[in-house]
Amino acid sequence: MLSSVEITRGFTAPERDHVAALYWEAFGRKLRPAFRDADTGRAEVAASLRPGNVLVARRDGRVVGVCGFRSGGAGAVSGGGTRARLGLLGALRAALVLAPLRRGDVPGVLVLDGLCVDAGHRSAGIGSALLTAADALARDLGLRAVQLTVVDTNPRAEALYRRRGYTEVGHGDLGPLAGVYGFDRYRTLRRPVDAPSPARRPA
Numbered sequence: 001m002l003s004s005v006e007i008t009r010g011f012t013a014p015e016r017d018h019v020a021a022l023y024w025e026a027f028g029r030k031l032r033p034a035f036r037d038a039d040t041g042r043a044e045v046a047a048s049l050r051p052g053n054v055l056v057a058r059r060d061g062r063v064v065g066v067c068g069f070r071s072g073g074a075g076a077v078s079g080g081g082t083r084a085r086l087g088l089l090g091a092l093r094a095a096l097v098l099a100p101l102r103r104g105d106v107p108g109v110l111v112l113d114g115l116c117v118d119a120g121h122r123s124a125g126i127g128s129a130l131l132t133a134a135d136a137l138a139r140d141l142g143l144r145a146v147q148l149t150v151v152d153t154n155p156r157a158e159a160l161y162r163r164r165g166y167t168e169v170g171h172g173d174l175g176p177l178a179g180v181y182g183f184d185r186y187r188t189l190r191r192p193v194d195a196p197s198p199a200r201r202p203a
């Protein structure tokens with residue numbers, strides 16, 4: 001039941017690998033080209049996750065959803081130390097390949113950086129609860145809106161955001177790089193935090 005879901009900012013040290021595994025399961029397809037192999041990528045995500053840049057949903061004490069966001073000029077997966085772990089060439093490759101995917105800060109706006117829910121817990125309202133928590137966080141931080149990016153290969157996620165009142169404020173495409181990341185076009189969607197709360201889905 002959704003009532004047993006708790007959302008907090010940050011995760012504990014023992015939860016780090018599990019949070020990283022969720023993140024990699026959802027976004028590994030587009031992150032994978034940045035690394036020598038999938039194991040390296042997964043380990044790098046685990047090492048680079050910044051607890052202060054992540055909202056975590058737990059059900060029965062277990063992490064079942066994650067919503068990264070940009071804060072303090074950094075994204076959810078940008079902990080530093082990449083060069084020490086991957087070496088100069090590995091770090092260079094990661095920086096170059098990830099550059100087209102990076103989103104910058106937007107003044108006055110909470111920029112989300114990776115929303116994902118454990119595949120076994122989807123369609124139960126956890127993603128929506130994380131988005132509601134992101135609205136609350138933005139309000140607490142004195143920001144006026146929440147923003148995210150959705151790729152053209154994810155129409156169900158986009159439908160979820162639009163139902164919640166997100167509207168398009170920009171778009172782009174990766175052109176010849178589309179094959180590398182597995183998607184071409186993406187949209188930037190934004191929702192003012194003082195917009196009316198979305199109607200609950202009928203049970």
Ligand SMILES: CC(C)(COP(=O)(O)OP(=O)(O)OC[C@H]1O[C@@H](n2cnc3c(N)ncnc32)[C@H](O)[C@@H]1OP(=O)(O)O)[C@@H](O)C(=O)NCCC(=O)NCCS
Pocket residue numbers: 026114115116117118121122123124125126127128129149150151154155156157158159160
């Ligand atoms: C998108 C995602 C975070 C939604 O989380 P969720 O907990 O299932 O969300 P909710 O239960 O609050 O809402 C579910 C709605 O989200 C949409 N949705 C998007 N992708 C979905 C998926 N893979 N499975 C189920 N629902 C999905 C549907 O419209 C669904 O509505 P429905 O249940 O009436 O069909 C989750 O599906 C997920 O982690 N997907 C993989 C990673 C991803 O695509 N992240 C978004 C990047 S922009």
